Amino acid sequence: xxxxxxFVIKFATVNGSGSASANTMVAKTLFRMGIPVSPxxxxxxxxxxxxxxxxxxxxxxxxxxxxxxxxFMVAMNPQTYAEDLAEVVPGGWLLxxxxxxxxxxxxxxxxxxxxxxxxxxxxxxxxxxxxxxKNMVYVGALVELLSMDMEALKGVxxxxxxxxxxxxxxxxxxxxxxxxxxxxxxxxxxSIHARPAEGAKGKIMVTGNxxxxxAAVYGGATVCAWYPITPSTSxxxxxEKYARRLRVxxxxxxxxxxxxxxxxxAAIGVAIGGGWNGARSFTATSGPGISLMSEFLxxxxxxxxxxxLFNIQRGGPSTGMPTRTGQPDIISCAYASHGDTKHxxxxxxxxxxxxxxxxxAFDLAELLQTPIMVMSDLDIGMNDWxxxxxxxxxxxxxxxxxxxxxxxxxxxxxxxxxxxxxxxDIDGDAIPYRTLPGTHPSMGSFFTRxxxxxxxxxxxxxxxxxxxxxxxxxxxxxxxxxxxxxxxIDIRDKxxxxxxxxxxxxxxxxxxxxxELERAGVRINAMRLKAFxxxxxxxxxxxxxxxxxxxxxxxxxxxxxxxxTEADIPATKLIPMLSYDGMPTxxxxxxxxxLAHLHPEKAAxxx
Amino acid sequence: MSYIAKPSAHHPALPRNALGxxxxxxxxxxxxxxxxxxxxxxxxxxxxACYEMDLPAHRIAKISxxxxxxxxxxxxxxxxxxxxxxxxxxxSVTTGANMANRDLVxxxxxxxxxxxxxxxxxxxxxxxxxxxxxxxxxNNGCYGxxxxxxxxxxxxxxxSKKGEANxxxxxxxxxxxxxxxAGFVARSFSGDKRQLLPLIQAAISYKGFAFxxxxxxxxxxxxxxxxxxxxxxxxxxxxxxxxxxxxxxxKEEITTDYDEGTSTSVELHDGxxxxxxxxxxxxxxxxxxxxxxxxRTNAAKGTIVTGLLYVNENQQDLHDVLGTDERPLNGIAxxxxxxxxxxxxxxxxxxx
Ligand SMILES: Cc1ncc(C[n+]2csc(CCOP(=O)(O)OP(=O)(O)O)c2C)c(N)n1
Ligand code: SF4
Ligand SMILES: [Mg+2]
Numbered sequence: 001x002x003x004x005x006x007f008v009i010k011f012a013t014v015n016g017s018g019s020a021s022a023n024t025m026v027a028k029t030l031f032r033m034g035i036p037v038s039p040x041x042x043x044x045x046x047x048x049x050x051x052x053x054x055x056x057x058x059x060x061x062x063x064x065x066x067x068x069x070x071x072f073m074v075a076m077n078p079q080t081y082a083e084d085l086a087e088v089v090p091g092g093w094l095l096x097x098x099x100x101x102x103x104x105x106x107x108x109x110x111x112x113x114x115x116x117x118x119x120x121x122x123x124x125x126x127x128x129x130x131x132x133x134k135n136m137v138y139v140g141a142l143v144e145l146l147s148m149d150m151e152a153l154k155g156v157x158x159x160x161x162x163x164x165x166x167x168x169x170x171x172x173x174x175x176x177x178x179x180x181x182x183x184x185x186x187x188x189x190x191s192i193h194a195r196p197a198e199g200a201k202g203k204i205m206v207t208g209n210x211x212x213x214x215a216a217v218y219g220g221a222t223v224c225a226w227y228p229i230t231p232s233t234s235x236x237x238x239x240e241k242y243a244r245r246l247r248v249x250x251x252x253x254x255x256x257x258x259x260x261x262x263x264x265x266a267a268i269g270v271a272i273g274g275g276w277n278g279a280r281s282f283t284a285t286s287g288p289g290i291s292l293m294s295e296f297l298x299x300x301x302x303x304x305x306x307x308x309l310f311n312i313q314r315g316g317p318s319t320g321m322p323t324r325t326g327q328p329d330i331i332s333c334a335y336a337s338h339g340d341t342k343h344x345x346x347x348x349x350x351x352x353x354x355x356x357x358x359x360x361a362f363d364l365a366e367l368l369q370t371p372i373m374v375m376s377d378l379d380i381g382m383n384d385w386x387x388x389x390x391x392x393x394x395x396x397x398x399x400x401x402x403x404x405x406x407x408x409x410x411x412x413x414x415x416x417x418x419x420x421x422x423x424x425d426i427d428g429d430a431i432p433y434r435t436l437p438g439t440h441p442s443m444g445s446f447f448t449r450x451x452x453x454x455x456x457x458x459x460x461x462x463x464x465x466x467x468x469x470x471x472x473x474x475x476x477x478x479x480x481x482x483x484x485x486x487x488x489i490d491i492r493d494k495x496x497x498x499x500x501x502x503x504x505x506x507x508x509x510x511x512x513x514x515x516e517l518e519r520a521g522v523r524i525n526a527m528r529l530k531a532f533x534x535x536x537x538x539x540x541x542x543x544x545x546x547x548x549x550x551x552x553x554x555x556x557x558x559x560x561x562x563x564x565t566e567a568d569i570p571a572t573k574l575i576p577m578l579s580y581d582g583m584p585t586x587x588x589x590x591x592x593x594x595l596a597h598l599h600p601e602k603a604a605x606x607x
Numbered sequence: 608m609s610y611i612a613k614p615s616a617h618h619p620a621l622p623r624n625a626l627g628x629x630x631x632x633x634x635x636x637x638x639x640x641x642x643x644x645x646x647x648x649x650x651x652x653x654x655x656a657c658y659e660m661d662l663p664a665h666r667i668a669k670i671s672x673x674x675x676x677x678x679x680x681x682x683x684x685x686x687x688x689x690x691x692x693x694x695x696x697x698x699s700v701t702t703g704a705n706m707a708n709r710d711l712v713x714x715x716x717x718x719x720x721x722x723x724x725x726x727x728x729x730x731x732x733x734x735x736x737x738x739x740x741x742x743x744x745x746n747n748g749c750y751g752x753x754x755x756x757x758x759x760x761x762x763x764x765x766x767s768k769k770g771e772a773n774x775x776x777x778x779x780x781x782x783x784x785x786x787x788x789a790g791f792v793a794r795s796f797s798g799d800k801r802q803l804l805p806l807i808q809a810a811i812s813y814k815g816f817a818f819x820x821x822x823x824x825x826x827x828x829x830x831x832x833x834x835x836x837x838x839x840x841x842x843x844x845x846x847x848x849x850x851x852x853x854x855x856x857x858k859e860e861i862t863t864d865y866d867e868g869t870s871t872s873v874e875l876h877d878g879x880x881x882x883x884x885x886x887x888x889x890x891x892x893x894x895x896x897x898x899x900x901x902x903r904t905n906a907a908k909g910t911i912v913t914g915l916l917y918v919n920e921n922q923q924d925l926h927d928v929l930g931t932d933e934r935p936l937n938g939i940a941x942x943x944x945x946x947x948x949x950x951x952x953x954x955x956x957x958x959x
Pocket of ligand 3: 676718719746747748751758
């Protein structure tokens with residue numbers, strides 16, 4: 001199935017060796033040739049010395065899910081030679097540094113030995129340079145083997161070396177050494193290789209965390225607090241990077257504030273303090289941080305304070321797999337905190353959506369006066385995605401929700417027919433009106449608290465009042481269901497009673513699998529969830545189908561549980577489809593799981 | 608129901624401050640704390656301080672954690688917004704609030720459990736960030752609200768009500784605050800309004816992190832004579848670092864009866880002054896080492912030093928460090944915050 005513009009190349013290297021930037025250059029060069037690519041970085045929770053891999057799938061058809069079956073292995077890490085060798089498909093290639101002789105116990109693949117260390121030792125005397133340029137030598141070899149565009153590569157290298165231009169010549173020299181060696185020793189290009197294409201034209205390549213930081217800038221966030229944790233760290237860092245560029249006045253004053261907090265408790269506390277005081281405010285974290293933030297999330301829920309939280313999920317439980325992806329926090333986020341607490345979740349499926357939904361999260365937080373969690377993950381957050389460019393409509397007015405000015409407070413009773421009370425449901429949508437500190441000399445002050453309170457924010461121990469207030473907050477969830485993003489429904493066969501539900505990063509795998517199944521004569525319908533609470537359409541879709549796979553990256557079928565308990569979908573029709581090994585889900589996994597259920601005979605044949 | 612509103616009618620003869628407000632306008636709802644609780648006296652001093660300083664109450668934000676002490680903000684400044692957050696986390700909430708709007712006065716109220724145990728980390732980090740706020744700990748050496756367990760500020764060997772001695776060393780929050788770089792550090796006693804009032808006023812006027820540890824006896828659980836946090840003990844062992852403190856408002860002139868040799872004037876950021884009159888040789892409140900030394904040597908003798916312990920008149924606050932705009936961030940229009948589609952196009956171009 002592999003061929004021109006359709007293959008997977010994998011780099012096995014050691015982290016901290018400088019290989020990451022070289023590998024990115026390969027992906028970016030192919031992207032600039034117009035070929036759809038999807039790079040996945042598989043890295044250890046360690047700074048230097050452990051194995052790390054970088055996979056690039058090349059797909060002219062535009063399938064950007066991860067794919068099993070490595071066509072080409074660049075084996076640069078002796079620690080993992082054995083497993084890297086085993087991963088190559090029969091008929092594939094393996095490039096390695098042949099400076100030390102080595103026997104590879106497989107005869108069904110083509111070996112591409114290059115004495116990389118020797119080449120570098122001859123060229124450079126400095127030990128660091130010898131090490132760093134090794135990477136560029138294999139990049140050079142790939143230019144010939146895969147027929148990559150040299151001009152595109154030059155552009156990519158020069159972008160990466162911004163500010164260090166004097167290194168350009170040496171880098172190009174290393175590339176040339178690799179090219180020459182490959183031309184002289186192998187027949188180039190290989191049968192799998194690259195060719196200029198159109199699929200990536202107009203797209204951008206970006207990580208979800210970069211998009212998330214930008215979303216916070218565009219969403220108007222001015223207060224950010226965070227605590228470093230993989231894989232969320234680069235999101236607040238991106239916010240700061242973009243804000244320093246886009247949010248500084250002519251006088252050099254900042255229109256944003258960011259604090260690296262002492263822990264996640266403080267990070268969410270700062271964000272809530274900012275939201276309470278009328279700033280758009282956010283934090284970013286991952287699973288362990290969610291656990292720590294839980295008490296505060298309950299406070300923000302009950303006291304109705306807007307705040308945005310980006311959860312870049314990783315493998316759990318506990319410290320789990322900090323550098324592997326997953327969707328294991330659906331339930332812990334939906335119900336974060338004790339008591340009857342529920343939260344609004346958004347599920348972006350790529351960086352473009354992290355940007356749009358991330359910005360929208362700030363609107364929703366203020367509209368609904370509650371925490372909004374943007375549920376990204378390591379795959380979306382830290383990998384480069386080929387994705388649609390960011391767009392922004394300058395004419396949309398960002399609403400700050402029901403916040404009263406001094407004039408509105410004074411006129412409130414006349415206009416609304418009732419006096420103002422912080423937690424009164426005036427409009428029947430269960431969303432009360434809030435006031436900000438400092439607004440009016442004698443009106444609108446109230447005491448925000450996590451203890452039970454009446455509609456005027458006064459402390460109460462009267463159970464009837466308590467029940468009334470938490471019932472109203474629950475009704476606010478009904479309003480939320482009408483304003484959160486609607487699911488994406490894909491009806492491939494009107495009469496079909498079988499469907500798949502998916503969300504987040506599994507979208508490329510699901511779409512590819514649906515296409516493959518369709519080509520194999522199996523047409524099923526699909527719905528991509530974009531938010532919790534579920535809107536009416538979610539229920540209607542489920543009602544219209546009898547067998548529904550629920551694809552998710554966790555062990556306990558957490559989204560399925562939410563569908564059962566929150567949308568009343570009968571458990572019997574929801575078939576769990578679970579992948580939770582920490583790797584991005586593949587289309588093959590989805591296709592096989594569908595076939596195994598629907599057509600066991602076809603599944604067996606396909607094996 | 609423990610919300611008790613106060614009658615809102617004012618006696619016409621009540622004195623009014625420069626804003627035309629009476630003391631009653633600075634009060635809150637009726638206290639539900641035990642009669643005689645030290646916390647209520649601190650509440651009274653806060654009301655008096657804000658009234659005398661002619662502060663518009665709505666420009667003050669009062670934030671607390673959880674505990675009897677953290678309930679106190681309900682009992683003062685009903686015209687201010689308040690936030691009774693979660694246990695030990697007042698500092699972070701105040702940090703965020705302050706980042707959002709640098710123009711308000713932030714009064715944080717906490718307890719010794721709230722600050723010295725569960726919230727010790729947040730306390731330390733608010734200090735090092737030089738948050739512009741007044742941080743008041745109502746320190747009774749115990750957990751009042753959960754019925755009297757020892758807190759981390761309870762002195763070693765100071766007994767519980769049942770007579771059990773506390774086996775652990777105490778955390779001295781003033782020493783910690785000085786070490787961590789607080790710009791204004793004072794200790795006082797809820798029973799000494801004459802000292803407490805000017806300290807609160809000066810702390811509010813101070814730009815930067817102003818900390819006041821106020822010993823505030825818990826009459827229900829920790830006021831037996833042998834307790835080092837009881838009224839009796841503190842009255843007997845209180846050594847004021849100065850025998851008189853005066854807060855002089857910015858508009859007032861400093862009158863001349865302050866004697867050079869025995870008085871020090873501390874200038875605060877809004878042009879007000881705190882005049883300190885020393886007992887004996889006293890210590891220089893601008894010398895942090897001397898301040899810690901004074902606290903420690905006296906503590907060893909069982910004496911509690913109160914008054915202004917340390918001040919750094921030239922402290923930067925968090926906004927200075929962050930380089931934020933002079934305008935409150937929460938008031939900046941979305942149109943100014945959102946870079947718009949053109950800038951986004953340029954970003955897209957770089958990602959191609
Ligand atoms: C997370 C959490 N743990 C425990 C409690 C129970 N609790 C309420 S108040 C308090 C101690 C308060 O002590 P302090 O801050 O000294 O206030 P005081 O009542 O003495 O004024 C505790 C442990 C809580 N509210 N939250
Ligand atoms: S229990 Fe102690 S601290 Fe609490 S209100 Fe009563 S006296 Fe005050
Ligand atoms: Mg206490």
